Amino acid sequence: MDRLGFFKKGLSSMMEAAQAVIGLKQAAETFTEAVDDALRDVSPGFGLFLPSVDATMYDSPSGTLYEVGQMGYTKVEAGCYINGTAYNVKAEELLQMAKSSGLKISGLHLNKFYEKAKVVTTTEADDATEEASGEAVGEGNAEEATFLSPAITAWWEKALDSAKAMECRYVTMSQFPEEVSAQTIEEYVQYFNLIGEMATERGLLFSFHPTKAEYQLRGESSIFEELIERCDKERVWFVLDTFEAHNAGLDICGTIKQHAKRIIALHLHDYDIVGESEKIDFNRILSQAEQSKIEEVFIEVRSYPLPPQHCVERSLRNVEILDSVKI
Structure with missing residues (x-):
């Protein structure tokens, strides 16, 4: 064999070896991806309350969602809704970003305080509604028209349509007036019922997220x-x-045991990183949540001893090692 033939044969062998190495690398990457997918399928499916990483969601929504997915979260509850967008991203675009990161958008936070509508007679309400829709309305619809102002109704319609476009299961409101009277509660019972009806018409569920003030006696x-x-x-x-x-x-x-059928989601929220204050018994809470069949469980961080991304990742790890978490 001449020198050129020897060189060609050697080069061919080197290329075959390189291809084998590349093939092994690709196989390893494919195997790793398959393992990640399998683990995701059997994981308990913890979600992240996205306002926990608000700053980076505004700076880089796609990159942040990718990070969240890589941490091991399987779903998110979005916030920062403004005029059909969340984090300045249109609903359909945010959905695609989430899906690309292996995440589901389970819920969307929507906040709109109730405002008293102009008091009109039933006849005036009928006339106004007929003029807008070309159809007559019954007494019940006239009552709704007077209770909810057109502006608030339009706001909720757009917000709920946005949640629907994100393929959410539910929406959540977390605001309640600071000054509360018996009339306030009566108004909000009616307000929540009407929002709930509007949500149901779109295949969504409406929920309220109480704060300390609403839990206190x-x-x-x-x-x-x-x-x-x-x-x-x-x-x-x-x-x-x-x-x-x-x-x-x-x-x-x-409370979970007593109201299991009314609790749509549980937020694991600690005094800083979840599971590190030693003030809240998350193991017992998750055990009760499992017994009560609470499906939606989210991690929420609002106080940050470390950068937010580190806090939410560490919180997830702390929860995953609890005895009550079955993988």
């Missing part, structure tokens, strides 16, 4: 207890936040 009961008792059981659900509930002195496990 006012005389013999709390705002939370009054709302859960008086709101339509087929239209209004609730999100239980462990930090807010613990801060108010609420029996968290007892």
Whole structure:
């Protein structure tokens, strides 16, 4: 064999070896991806309350969602809704970003305080509605037209349509007036019921996320207890936040057990990184949540001893090693 033939043969052998190495690398990468997918399928499916990483969601929504997915989260609850967008991203675009990162958008936070509508007679309401739609309305619809102003109705219609476009299962409101009277509660019972009806028409569920103030007793009961008792059981659900509930002195496990059918989601929220304050018994809470069949469980961080991304990742790891978490 001449030198050129020897060189060609050697080069060919080197190329075959290189291809074998590349093939092994590709196989290893494929195997790793398959393992990640399998682990994701059998994981308990913890979600992240996205406002926990608000700053980077505004700076780089796609990159942040990718990071969240790589941490091991399987779903998110979005916030920062403004005029059909979340984090300045249109609903359909945010959905595609989430899907590309292996995430589902389970819920969207929407906040709009109730405002008294102009008081009109039934005849005036009928005339206004007929003029807008070309159809006559019954007494019930006229009452709704007078209770909700056109501006608030339009706001909720657009917001709920945006949540639908994100393929959310539910929407959540977390604001409630600071000054509360019996009339305030009556108005919000009706307000929540109407929003719940609008959500149901779109295949969504409406929920309220109480804070410490709504969990605390006012005389013999709390705002939370009054709302859960008086709101339509087929239209209004609730999100239980462990930090807010613990801060108010609420029996968290007892509340989950008592109101399991009305609690749509559980927020694992600590005084900083979840599981590190040693003030809240997350192992017991998750055990009760599993017994009560609470499907939506999210991690929420609002106090940051470390950069936010580190806090939410460490929080997830702390939760995953709890005895009550079955993988």
